[in-house]
Amino acid sequence: METIASPLMWTAFGGLVVLALLADLVLMRHGGAHRVTFKEALGWSVGWVAVALAFGGWLWWIAAQRYGDAEGQRIALEYLTGYLIEKSLAVDNIFVFLMLFTYFAVPEQQRQKVLVLGVLGAILLRGVMIFAGAVLLAKFHWILYVFGAFLLLTGVKMWAAAGKEPDLEANPVLRWMRGHLNLTEGYRGDAFVVRESGLRRYTPLFVVMVLIAVTDVIFAVDSIPAIFAITKDPFVVLTSNVFAVLGLRAMFFLLAGLADRFHLLPYGLAVVLVFIGAKMLAIDVIHLPVMVSLGAVVAIIGATVALSLLRPQRSTPAA
Numbered sequence: 001m002e003t004i005a006s007p008l009m010w011t012a013f014g015g016l017v018v019l020a021l022l023a024d025l026v027l028m029r030h031g032g033a034h035r036v037t038f039k040e041a042l043g044w045s046v047g048w049v050a051v052a053l054a055f056g057g058w059l060w061w062i063a064a065q066r067y068g069d070a071e072g073q074r075i076a077l078e079y080l081t082g083y084l085i086e087k088s089l090a091v092d093n094i095f096v097f098l099m100l101f102t103y104f105a106v107p108e109q110q111r112q113k114v115l116v117l118g119v120l121g122a123i124l125l126r127g128v129m130i131f132a133g134a135v136l137l138a139k140f141h142w143i144l145y146v147f148g149a150f151l152l153l154t155g156v157k158m159w160a161a162a163g164k165e166p167d168l169e170a171n172p173v174l175r176w177m178r179g180h181l182n183l184t185e186g187y188r189g190d191a192f193v194v195r196e197s198g199l200r201r202y203t204p205l206f207v208v209m210v211l212i213a214v215t216d217v218i219f220a221v222d223s224i225p226a227i228f229a230i231t232k233d234p235f236v237v238l239t240s241n242v243f244a245v246l247g248l249r250a251m252f253f254l255l256a257g258l259a260d261r262f263h264l265l266p267y268g269l270a271v272v273l274v275f276i277g278a279k280m281l282a283i284d285v286i287h288l289p290v291m292v293s294l295g296a297v298v299a300i301i302g303a304t305v306a307l308s309l310l311r312p313q314r315s316t317p318a319a
Contacts, residue, residue: 003236004062004066004235004236005235009062009235010235013235013239017246020246021246038253038254041250041253044247045247045250048243048251052083052244052246055243056079056083059076059079060073060076063075063076074290075231077290078230078236079240080240080294081230081290081293081294081297082230082236082237082240083240084294084297085226085230085297086226086244087244087247088297089219089222089269090219090245090248091265092265092266092269093248094251094252096215097115100208100212100215104204104208105204106204110187110189110205113205114205114208114209115248117209118212118213118216118248119245119249121212121213122245123245125217126220126238126242127238127242129220129221130224130234130237131234131238133228133237134237137228138232144280147225147228147229147280148225148277148278148281148283149277149281150225151222151276151280152277154222154277155277156274158266158269158273159270159271159274161266162267171211177202177210181202182199182200182201182202183207184196184202186203187203187204187205188203188205191203193206223241228280229277229279229280229283229293230290261308261312261313263308264304264307264308264311265301265305265308267304268300268305272296272297272300272301275300276293279293
């Protein structure tokens with residue numbers, strides 16, 4: 001696996017992630033379980049974006065010192081493009097989280113705990129999958145075509161499913177848990193597992209946690225091939241992924257009340273995946289500069305967000 005990162009860069013990145021997670025766990029949860037306000041979520045969201053951009057600037061400086069200005073700019077643009085793609089796909093993931101919390105009526109005070117574990121799981125999962133993907137790409141160039149075809153198919157399926165509410169009752173994981181686990185009727189504070197009448201019982205919070213973990217897996221499978229279309233450097237892939245995921249919890253509380261206003265975003269994300277998949281399939285024939293890829297992603301996401309705001313979703317009249 002070829003990478004621009006030195007052992008010191010890997011160590012610095014790991015230390016920054018640990019510090020960021022500690023800050024998130026300690027400061028955002030200050031005062032215990034509570035309802036996160038819009039102002040609080042906005043402040044944290046802006047902070048996470050600032051940290052991600054600052055890291056991109058540092059990466060640019062390091063690469064420019066080592067390889068020259070042109071190469072430093074290219075690497076920084078790869079990082080920024082990957083970050084934007086992952087951040088955009090994270091928004092769609094947030095809508096799924098919101099649907100799960102609403103369906104299971106998760107108390108607002110308990111949503112933070114589930115999201116914390118979801119973010120930690122997402123980071124660990126991405127680390128494993130990114131290094132596995134980098135090893136495969138280093139040995140088998142044809143894996144790129146598999147990734148490209150998968151992204152094309154995913155984009156088409158996302159377009160077809162846009163605007164439709166997922167049927168949770170038909171979810172195989174949920175059906176399995178209901179058929180094989182002893183579930184409590186209601187919540188037991190912030191507990192995932194309790195012992196009642198001599199039996200171990202699982203609370204709805206545990207069910208939501210499992211479904212979020214499954215969503216994380218699906219999200220990672222969709223998003224990681226997309227970033228490999230931009231760069232094959234595992235350091236750039238991992239850092240752009242992790243910084244996009246770190247702000248997931250704050251972004252959830254920021255967008256929770258605005259989900260309906262971005263109703264066209266899934267269509268834009270579908271187009272982005274199709275574009276990246278086609279780019280990956282044609283990688284040996286057509287080479288698009290990173291700036292073109294970045295511009296296309298910004299234009300597609302920006303257009304769907306603008307159209308969502310200009311053409312609000314019509315509410316369904318009551319029967």
